[in-house]
Amino acid sequence: MASGSNFHRLPEPEYKRLTMTFDGRTIEARSGDSVAAALIAAGVTVTRTTPVSGVSRGPYCMMGVCFECLMEIDGVQNVQGCMVQVREGMSVRSMAGARTVSDARTPGDG
Amino acid sequence: MARPSYDVIVVGAGLHGLSCALNLAREGLKVVALDKDHPGRHASGVNAGGVRRLGRHEAELPLTMAALEIWHRIEQEVGDSCGFVACDQIKVAESGSEADTLQARLLRLRELGYDHEQWIDADELRRRVPAIAPHCVGAVLCAGDGSANPFRTVMAYRRAALSAGVEIRENCPALALSPAGSGWRVDTPQGPLDGGAVMNCAGTWGNTIARALGEPVPVTPAALMLMITERLAPFLKPVLGAAGRTLSFKQFDNGTLLIGGGHRGTAEPECNRSRVKMVGLSISAQTVGALFPQLADVRVVRSWAGLEGMMPDDIPVIGPSSRADGIYHAFGFCGHGFQLAPITGRIMADLLVRGHSGLPIEAFRIDRFAAADMAAMDTPEQRISA
Amino acid sequence: MVDPVPLLIMGSGPAGLAAAQEAVRAGVGALLLDEQPTGGGQIYRALGEATGERQKTLGTDYAAGAPLLTVLSAQCLDHQPGATVWEVSPDGTVYYTRQGQARAVSAEQVILCSGAMERPMPFPGWTLPGVMTCGAAQILLKGAGVFPASGAVLAGSGPLLLLLAKQLIGARARLAAVVDTTPADNYRGALKYLPGALRTPGYLLKGLSMIRTLSASGVPWYRGASGLEAIGDDAVAGLRFKVRGRQHEVACSNLFLHQGVVPNVQLSRSLGLEHHWDGLQRCWRPILDGWGASALERIAVAGDAGGIMGARAAEAHGRLAALGALNRIGVLSETERDRRAAGARAVYRREILPRPFLDRLYRPHPDYLQPADDTIVCRCEEVTAGQIRKYVELGCLGPNQTKAFGRSGMGPCQGRVCGLTVSEIIAQARGVPLEQVGYYRIRPPIKPVTLGELATLEQPEDA
Numbered sequence A: 001m002a003s004g005s006n007f008h009r010l011p012e013p014e015y016k017r018l019t020m021t022f023d024g025r026t027i028e029a030r031s032g033d034s035v036a037a038a039l040i041a042a043g044v045t046v047t048r049t050t051p052v053s054g055v056s057r058g059p060y061c062m063m064g065v066c067f068e069c070l071m072e073i074d075g076v077q078n079v080q081g082c083m084v085q086v087r088e089g090m091s092v093r094s095m096a097g098a099r100t101v102s103d104a105r106t107p108g109d110g
Numbered sequence B: 001m002a003r004p005s006y007d008v009i010v011v012g013a014g015l016h017g018l019s020c021a022l023n024l025a026r027e028g029l030k031v032v033a034l035d036k037d038h039p040g041r042h043a044s045g046v047n048a049g050g051v052r053r054l055g056r057h058e059a060e061l062p063l064t065m066a067a068l069e070i071w072h073r074i075e076q077e078v079g080d081s082c083g084f085v086a087c088d089q090i091k092v093a094e095s096g097s098e099a100d101t102l103q104a105r106l107l108r109l110r111e112l113g114y115d116h117e118q119w120i121d122a123d124e125l126r127r128r129v130p131a132i133a134p135h136c137v138g139a140v141l142c143a144g145d146g147s148a149n150p151f152r153t154v155m156a157y158r159r160a161a162l163s164a165g166v167e168i169r170e171n172c173p174a175l176a177l178s179p180a181g182s183g184w185r186v187d188t189p190q191g192p193l194d195g196g197a198v199m200n201c202a203g204t205w206g207n208t209i210a211r212a213l214g215e216p217v218p219v220t221p222a223a224l225m226l227m228i229t230e231r232l233a234p235f236l237k238p239v240l241g242a243a244g245r246t247l248s249f250k251q252f253d254n255g256t257l258l259i260g261g262g263h264r265g266t267a268e269p270e271c272n273r274s275r276v277k278m279v280g281l282s283i284s285a286q287t288v289g290a291l292f293p294q295l296a297d298v299r300v301v302r303s304w305a306g307l308e309g310m311m312p313d314d315i316p317v318i319g320p321s322s323r324a325d326g327i328y329h330a331f332g333f334c335g336h337g338f339q340l341a342p343i344t345g346r347i348m349a350d351l352l353v354r355g356h357s358g359l360p361i362e363a364f365r366i367d368r369f370a371a372a373d374m375a376a377m378d379t380p381e382q383r384i385s386a
Numbered sequence C: 001m002v003d004p005v006p007l008l009i010m011g012s013g014p015a016g017l018a019a020a021q022e023a024v025r026a027g028v029g030a031l032l033l034d035e036q037p038t039g040g041g042q043i044y045r046a047l048g049e050a051t052g053e054r055q056k057t058l059g060t061d062y063a064a065g066a067p068l069l070t071v072l073s074a075q076c077l078d079h080q081p082g083a084t085v086w087e088v089s090p091d092g093t094v095y096y097t098r099q100g101q102a103r104a105v106s107a108e109q110v111i112l113c114s115g116a117m118e119r120p121m122p123f124p125g126w127t128l129p130g131v132m133t134c135g136a137a138q139i140l141l142k143g144a145g146v147f148p149a150s151g152a153v154l155a156g157s158g159p160l161l162l163l164l165a166k167q168l169i170g171a172r173a174r175l176a177a178v179v180d181t182t183p184a185d186n187y188r189g190a191l192k193y194l195p196g197a198l199r200t201p202g203y204l205l206k207g208l209s210m211i212r213t214l215s216a217s218g219v220p221w222y223r224g225a226s227g228l229e230a231i232g233d234d235a236v237a238g239l240r241f242k243v244r245g246r247q248h249e250v251a252c253s254n255l256f257l258h259q260g261v262v263p264n265v266q267l268s269r270s271l272g273l274e275h276h277w278d279g280l281q282r283c284w285r286p287i288l289d290g291w292g293a294s295a296l297e298r299i300a301v302a303g304d305a306g307g308i309m310g311a312r313a314a315e316a317h318g319r320l321a322a323l324g325a326l327n328r329i330g331v332l333s334e335t336e337r338d339r340r341a342a343g344a345r346a347v348y349r350r351e352i353l354p355r356p357f358l359d360r361l362y363r364p365h366p367d368y369l370q371p372a373d374d375t376i377v378c379r380c381e382e383v384t385a386g387q388i389r390k391y392v393e394l395g396c397l398g399p400n401q402t403k404a405f406g407r408s409g410m411g412p413c414q415g416r417v418c419g420l421t422v423s424e425i426i427a428q429a430r431g432v433p434l435e436q437v438g439y440y441r442i443r444p445p446i447k448p449v450t451l452g453e454l455a456t457l458e459q460p461e462d463a
Ligand SMILES: Cc1cc2nc3c(=O)[nH]c(=O)nc-3n(C[C@H](O)[C@H](O)[C@H](O)COP(=O)(O)OP(=O)(O)OC[C@H]3O[C@@H](n4cnc5c(N)ncnc54)[C@H](O)[C@@H]3O)c2cc1C
Pocket: B011, B012, B013, B014, B015, B016, B017, B034, B035, B036, B037, B038, B039, B040, B041, B042, B043, B044, B045, B046, B047, B048, B049, B050, B051, B052, B172, B173, B174, B175, B201, B202, B203, B204, B205, B206, B208, B223, B224, B225, B226, B260, B305, B306, B307, B308, B330, B331, B332, B333, B334, B335, B336, B337, B338, B339, B340
């Protein structure tokens, strides 16, 4: 586990190690982890800022109830991080306020 | 026979009923407004809040213009902004033939002397709605329309009516209607009420009274559906519709998207409820996907349906009874009565107090339907007796 | 054309698994949906994959779920994990999303076993990052073997608080403190229910063992705490509270809260089922008959979703609901249903005996039912208790009306976290019983579904 985290893992060598990134930083996870659990284990506390007032929030219930753990996972915004299992190489980003929408894709001229 | 205890009994305290009650009380009349549930429980409290002139039926044009004028000073009218914000309404054309249809309407409007709807070409459309799919060829734009918060509007009308002296009775259905002296008696579970006149503003249930008077109309209940998404960063200013699909699409200031369309859920007016049908919501989602493909991973967080009375000619009944003196109707607003509510109350008060309205309401007569329309109608509603 | 399935079970906790066992035993091919990646529900979460180390840490009650889990490999059971149910319609059509594809399937009988969720515990600072529920700490342990090795405070009231303390101590975590908010007079109030509870003494004995572990651990244990306030700038750094008038402050890097669990009624609400206010548990429960059947012919509710009953009673209740459903679809005669139900019914009766005692003992502290004005109650839309009180002054009679004023309950969690609190606040502000105030009208989808999923919804032909 990353230094700076006060969370530890049980001694369970059985689980496969996986790596993912969070806001560009490499995070070590284990097979079976939810994204939110892996981040917490790595010492991440804040995973988004709210669209209402911009304050920081982190996962709260870990069981899909509260929607505090919304993150961008492999390019998809506002995904519940506690409900998605880590896959090798996953790219996770924190959400800053409301999700965004791109303009129309310009019509291809070729 | 003693003088009736009320000058007017308004049956139904949705927005139209409240607007009537407010305008009547401001004429100095003693008014009671009854609702079998509570104000805003039905269409008036759960609609899309669109304050739209765009695409209105010709017969509604004078009314919609007059209503918009009140909307722009709604705070003066009822003491609250009702969440009204002015914004453009846009109806997009996705093909040349849709553009032709829209432009034909614009010509017709010009003939009638209206210029509130304008054509905008594809570039202008893209400038105003950068996120729109590239195949859209143009649109009709109506500047100066807007939207408001429906439940807040109902509450504002309710408070304004109360302070103008209206008595509002909730959980008080009108059960039966009978002549009493020079006026009418309305039976309710809270006892009989006597009034000089009765206004039928019962929305989807309007026919229960019309039928009791022997002048039923072919009004059918519909469960109109809406859905709302999570918050998105601002990307859409106008309210958007489409020429070839039923869609009403807007982004609130808080970032959420409201998606509506003509697709209907299950209407059960006799049980006082409606339910969404996922088939219809799925079609609305496809429509949004066609116009804004980049919204595919946006999440819908809530959907609902509200009951509305639909008429075969897509316009409401407004005006005096054709059968009985002292009874007036305003119901069956066909999914676009929110915008009209401020003016209906004015019209009804004029009819009662002055015997006529300054606005043309001939097209909304209750006896405009042929017997054939009536035979075809199928409304499984409970009856009230007369 | 997709044929209707005879039985659809939603939720693979003890109630859902037991229901599945009864279906398998009757030879009926049931469909079992759960949004979690593995079966087991809350109590037996990830048990199928848990190492010996994890089982040892979590204790015997956790490992006890193993026999139930065996049903997941039964031939005739169609178990679909990772399936999020977002709508159930009264005609028995169930809508769910799995692996990015939304589907509808119609079922002759549906049993909703969606379990419980934690009762919100709003007080100033509870929205700070690093503040989580005790259930969340358990989920970290069960699902990932992750635990706070130091600097954690556990605060609140109820068996799960003590259980978590025991499990963390077992994992050699150094807890900063346990702050118990159970009001002193709850003990007196609960006394009259004690004789009933003693008829099924297992729970009380377990409770005593948890208390012994905690006492012996040397973890600072504050009892009768009130006036909680979490402090910190961008994340929680400490907890302030009062005990008998004296102010305390404990530094922490994580704060885990608990004040009991309440039924997850999103689906039964959105179906329009009637709910009854349970004054002892201070929560709503759908009105059901002795087989968990609702007023809707095709819908039954089992386990904690029908009223908090605990894992063993939930298991028995799941069996009863399945037997009732199997009878309604004509697979079991009444006699056969009753014969198979006898054992489960006895277990159910026995296991719910201690409930009134536990419910009264762990009744939430009034501070967290009626939070102070500046406390956020709706976390999604950041609406405070004071704002709700103001909307009542403006004429709002119930929670559906406050939605229109301040958007409470309209965020992505759809009112799950604030619903009970908002109704409590309105009831007190209006001075009327909570029953009269009611609850949010819950609208589908009960879990967010994307426009893309909705647009490509696969439907049975007759939907
Ligand atoms: C989902 C939806 C979206 C919509 N979007 C828009 C929009 O964007 N723009 C727009 O302009 N319009 C819109 N509309 C239409 C608009 O909401 C309605 O036309 C308008 O609210 C009708 O108001 P009402 O007062 O006639 O009816 P209601 O609001 O239905 O009020 C009628 C009242 O009468 C009561 N009642 C019935 N029978 C009795 C009885 N016997 N005794 C006592 N009380 C009785 C009912 O309880 C009810 O409260 C929408 C409608 C829906 C359903």
